[in-house]
Amino acid sequence: MLSVRHLTLRYPNGTCALADFSLQVKPGELVIVLGGNGSGKTTLLRCITRTLAPTAGEVWLNDTNLTPLTGDKLRRARLALAMISQHASLVRRSSVLANVATGALGRHFTPWTAIGGLPAAELSAAYGYLDEVGLTHLAQQRAGTLSGGQAQRVAIARALAQKPKALLADEPVASLDPEAAEDIMRLLRRLAVEENLAVLCVLHQVELAYAYAHRVVGIRDGRVEFDLPRADVSRDAVKRLYMSEAA
Ligand SMILES: Nc1ncnc2c1ncn2[C@@H]1O[C@H](COP(=O)(O)OP(=O)(O)OP(=O)(O)O)[C@@H](O)[C@H]1O
Ligand SMILES: [Mg+2]
Numbered sequence: 678m679l680s681v682r683h684l685t686l687r688y689p690n691g692t693c694a695l696a697d698f699s700l701q702v703k704p705g706e707l708v709i710v711l712g713g714n715g716s717g718k719t720t721l722l723r724c725i726t727r728t729l730a731p732t733a734g735e736v737w738l739n740d741t742n743l744t745p746l747t748g749d750k751l752r753r754a755r756l757a758l759a760m761i762s763q764h765a766s767l768v769r770r771s772s773v774l775a776n777v778a779t780g781a782l783g784r785h786f787t788p789w790t791a792i793g794g795l796p797a798a799e800l801s802a803a804y805g806y807l808d809e810v811g812l813t814h815l816a817q818q819r820a821g822t823l824s825g826g827q828a829q830r831v832a833i834a835r836a837l838a839q840k841p842k843a844l845l846a847d848e849p850v851a852s853l854d855p856e857a858a859e860d861i862m863r864l865l866r867r868l869a870v871e872e873n874l875a876v877l878c879v880l881h882q883v884e885l886a887y888a889y890a891h892r893v894v895g896i897r898d899g900r901v902e903f904d905l906p907r908a909d910v911s912r913d914a915v916k917r918l919y920m921s922e923a924a
Contacts, residue, residue: 678703679725679758679843679875684734686720686899694720695899698734702843702875707866709886710879712896713919718879721896722845725877726758727751738842756783759836759844763851765828769821773812773831776820778803780838799838806834809872810864826857833864837872844868846878850885858882862889883915 679702686695694717702708712718723729725736727743735744743754759780767776781799807813810830815823820831829849836844846865850858862878866889869876880886886893886907893910895902895918903914 678737678739679877680737681721681725682735682737684721684724684736685732686717686724686729687732693899695724695731698896698899698901700877700894700901700904702877704842704873704875705870706891707869707876707878707889708892708894709890710877710894710896711881711883711886711915711918712902716896716918717899718896719847720899722760722847722877722879725845726755726760752783756839757842759839759841760847761829761832761836761844761849762847763849765825765832767820767823767828767831767835769819771820772817773820773823774800774803774807774816776831777807777834777838780806780835781840783839803834803838806837807831809837809868810834824857825853826860829853829857829861830864833861833868837868841874843875843877846876848879848881850880850882858885859888865889866891886910886915 681698681700684695684698687693698721710718720729724731731744735742738757741754746754778795778800781795785795804813804816807816810833812827812830823831850861853861862885865876865878868874890907892905893907894904895914897918902918
């Protein structure tokens, strides 16, 4: 279970991007966060991965409080959190399979570890993760030749190679066509359920949230506006998220 408790984040310039923000994502659950530009979504994900240190509050993953961790303990705890974003960020000259295998590097960390140094079992495991996203036929292809939707699938397979407990996604379909976007959301939901992953996904596409989320969290000005099962999220509540204060 990923548990965000009373998180507050104030940037050095004084902007309060998150204020007493709490949410939970259970294993097997796809939770989608909706909110306008600047409402604090990316800040939330960066606090969860501890790229940003919260001003107040805590982030727990199962029995571990990530908040006070530093150094090697933080690095190891972070392995349980995989992140994907709008851009797949693959190594274009490397094969698809090699890209997936890089997800395992963190679990075999030495400063000298390269893909060639990974145990053979990791390469066959990488093939398995590629199978999960339906792309084994592209294993040997250079990543730079992939379509946006394929590249995002490879990024997801790379995230799985990390063997995470939670998967965080910041606008993972923002640069995809509608059909590829549906494919990726279907995949994220299936992975949540079948791999028992806690999946937290930031989106701007309201219809995709209605179609694929188990729960939807609305964020506005760094605060939780609503946190509801998808069927209970009203169109009005979503509309209000995107209205300016003056409206
Ligand atoms: N490094 C920073 N320093 C100061 N303020 C920041 C910084 N990064 C973000 N902010 C501010 O924090 C608030 C939340 O930003 P954040 O990027 O989390 O929003 P978001 O919901 O992800 O928006 P978008 O939908 O545009 O991606 C905004 O007011 C933004 O201007
Ligand atoms: Mg953002």
